[in-house]
Amino acid sequence: xxxxxxxxxxxxxxxxxxxxxxxxxxxxxxxxxxxxxxxxxxxxxxxxxxxxxxxxxxxxxxxxxxxxxxxxxxxxxxxxxxxxxxxxxxxxxxxxxx
Numbered sequence: 131x132x133x134x135x136x137x138x139x140x141x142x143x144x145x146x147x148x149x150x151x152x153x154x155x156x157x158x159x160x161x162x163x164x165x166x167x168x169x170x171x172x173x174x175x176x177x178x179x180x181x182x183x184x185x186x187x188x189x190x191x192x193x194x195x196x197x198x199x200x201x202x203x204x205x206x207x208x209x210x211x212x213x214x215x216x217x218x219x220x221x222x223x224x225x226x227x228x
Contacts, residue, residue: 134182138204167179
């Protein structure tokens with residue numbers, strides 16, 4: 131299992147951002163195998179974490195044309211800056227155990 135962590139300083143978000151974000155989340159889950167996705171905003175900071183079964187799924191998602199369009203718009207103004215980290219999950223547990 132892998133996690134993609136997206137951290138950003140928000141620039142100018144608009145209605146198109148809101149609509150596209152929802153479409154992209156659903157596309158990631160339906161077409162590319164994303165297992166879970168959540169995002170939180172506080173002030174002008176956004177953190178999104180998505181979980182993926184393998185690197186192949188992540189790479190296919192990154193290459194998706196709609197996602198590439200969103201990345202371009204993100205660089206053009208939605209975000210002042212962002213950082214993407216890809217991490218492999220080596221261990222996990224939860225309470226209460228299932």
